[in-house]
Amino acid sequence: MATLIKNGTLITASETFQSDILIEGETISRIGADLKADSVQVIDAGGKLILPGGVDPHTHFDLPMFNTVSSDDHYTGHKAAAFGGTTTVMDFVPLESPLPSPLRPSPKIGRGDGGEENFKYSVDLWLQKAEKAAIDYSFHMNLTKFNDKIAKEIPSLREMGITTLKVFTAYNGRLRLDDGSIFKALRIAKENGMLVMVHCENGDVIDVLVADALASGHLTPEWHALTRPAWGAVEATLHMAAMAEQADASVYIVHMNAGGEVDMLKYARERGVKVMGETCPQYLFFTIDDLRKPDGAKWICSPPMRSKEDNARIWEGLLQGILQTIGTDHCPFYFDGTRPIVYEGREVAIPGKELGKDDFTKIPNGLPGVGDRLPIMWTHGVRAGRITANQFVAYNSTNPAKIFGLYPRKGALLPGSDADIAIWDPEKRVKYGVAHAHHRTDYNLYEGWELVGYPEKVFLRGTLIVDGEKWLGKSGGGKFLKRGEGQIL
Ligand code: URP
Ligand code: ZN
Ligand code: ZN
Numbered sequence: 001m002a003t004l005i006k007n008g009t010l011i012t013a014s015e016t017f018q019s020d021i022l023i024e025g026e027t028i029s030r031i032g033a034d035l036k037a038d039s040v041q042v043i044d045a046g047g048k049l050i051l052p053g054g055v056d057p058h059t060h061f062d063l064p065m066f067n068t069v070s071s072d073d074h075y076t077g078h079k080a081a082a083f084g085g086t087t088t089v090m091d092f093v094p095l096e097s098p099l100p101s102p103l104r105p106s107p108k109i110g111r112g113d114g115g116e117e118n119f120k121y122s123v124d125l126w127l128q129k130a131e132k133a134a135i136d137y138s139f140h141m142n143l144t145k146f147n148d149k150i151a152k153e154i155p156s157l158r159e160m161g162i163t164t165l166k167v168f169t170a171y172n173g174r175l176r177l178d179d180g181s182i183f184k185a186l187r188i189a190k191e192n193g194m195l196v197m198v199h200c201e202n203g204d205v206i207d208v209l210v211a212d213a214l215a216s217g218h219l220t221p222e223w224h225a226l227t228r229p230a231w232g233a234v235e236a237t238l239h240m241a242a243m244a245e246q247a248d249a250s251v252y253i254v255h256m257n258a259g260g261e262v263d264m265l266k267y268a269r270e271r272g273v274k275v276m277g278e279t280c281p282q283y284l285f286f287t288i289d290d291l292r293k294p295d296g297a298k299w300i301c302s303p304p305m306r307s308k309e310d311n312a313r314i315w316e317g318l319l320q321g322i323l324q325t326i327g328t329d330h331c332p333f334y335f336d337g338t339r340p341i342v343y344e345g346r347e348v349a350i351p352g353k354e355l356g357k358d359d360f361t362k363i364p365n366g367l368p369g370v371g372d373r374l375p376i377m378w379t380h381g382v383r384a385g386r387i388t389a390n391q392f393v394a395y396n397s398t399n400p401a402k403i404f405g406l407y408p409r410k411g412a413l414l415p416g417s418d419a420d421i422a423i424w425d426p427e428k429r430v431k432y433g434v435a436h437a438h439h440r441t442d443y444n445l446y447e448g449w450e451l452v453g454y455p456e457k458v459f460l461r462g463t464l465i466v467d468g469e470k471w472l473g474k475s476g477g478g479k480f481l482k483r484g485e486g487q488i489l
Pocket of ligand 3 (some may be wrong): 058059060329
């Protein structure tokens with residue numbers, strides 16, 4: 001049945017206006033005053049805001065790491081996202097070899113060719129994991145190995161609907177590529193209308209500092225941050241901008257965390273380099289001091305938290321248009337994975353941060369956040385007067401949709417767009433934390449934060465999937481989105 005949402009205030013990336021909105025099938029069919037339609041269910045949204053569903057460009061569901069796995073899978077993470085108003089996520093596909101391992105038991109898909117890493121095998125494996133999707137999703141491909149064969153295969157990703165590659169300047173010996181390979185990848189990406197995303201840190205310096213820290217018996221969580229200095233992220237950001245310019249390609253810097261990175265992006269953008277940036281809420285609100293707390297392992301992610309000055313410069317970077325998006329880098333682990341939590345009526349325990357209780361290098365890096373992003377950014381961004389409601393929509397929905405080739409299907413309130421809509425109650429008060437967030441983990445970074453403004457109803461392609469505290473979504477209800485070429489913002 002069609003749905004008519006009446007009397008709400010629509011908020012887009014550029015406008016705020018009162019209007020009705022008619023959903024027919026999976027899409028928005030009309031937007032205007034006093035809309036009427038036969039046999040529709042009518043929702044009175046008087047006093048409420050109507051936002052396009054959030055688009056999170058950066059998640060890691062079901063990701064194997066350090067003999068465990070990120071604790072939200074492609075169902076539980078999607079459900080948490082939906083409760084927070086997000087209806088589209090983009091997950092990173094690890095580049096895999098078809099050889100089975102304990103954490104990657106033999107999947108029911110073909111074995112690729114010859115046991116070597118390949119994209120088709122890796123994507124099929126991730127698609128298989130994501131069969132339980134509850135919201136819409138697409139993939140980025142991690143480019144963590146490079147040779148002539150892989151180079152030749154890159155264009156085949158486009159046919160699979162994947163137009164983005166992530167490269168790393170850190171994680172030596174595991175994920176990092178050398179400069180020559182990154183440069184070649186940039187040129188191939190440019191030729192094929194693809195975008196290269198970069199994790200910016202200095203892997204060589206990190207390895208030396210980690211070895212020094214271990215040799216000196218520095219094993220506590222703060223050393224995770226102390227061994228990954230901000231300058232490494234800063235120089236890697238400028239370096240990647242310079243590489244992009246030399247390859248005449250564009251790059252997108254993920255999870256920007258240091259004020260100096262913003263300065264480098266500004267420098268490059270002012271010179272016409274096609275470089276864009278993403279930050280995450282954790283880099284706006286937390287610092288290395290959080291890693292010094294008794295439960296500091298909860299804040300371990302890579303890159304790490306920095307300082308208050310870095311937080312402030314990243315806020316400025318958003319306001320000045322130097323950064324375009326807010327993602328989450330959602331990659332949760334339990335704080336204490338020996339103790340089960342009850343999830344959908346069942347006890348679930350997944351090894352987590354306790355794996356590194358005596359050694360920071362063994363703590364799985366990553367945090368929960370996919371469901372927190374919109375409610376936290378609303379209260380502490382919009383209500384706090386730091387950003388406007390339209391900027392909130394731009395950073396969290398419209399800009400990621402544009403950059404990653406999903407606009408105007410996603411990230412928009414327009415006739416013809418998918419009816420992914422969050423009806424937002426701007427007055428709802430919530431004392432936030434693990435009891436409110438729906439992540440499958442045992443802690444929340446924003447425990448006890450007072451929020452004002454919260455999603456009330458969430459639609460995915462016209463279907464109501466969240467109604468207050470009621471979950472109406474389902475495993476398998478999400479669709480894989482093949483993406484085309486995105487825009488450079
Ligand atoms: O600590 C993090 N961010 N884990 C996920 C992997 C990555 O580098 O984005
Ligand atoms: Zn990363
Ligand atoms: Zn990540």
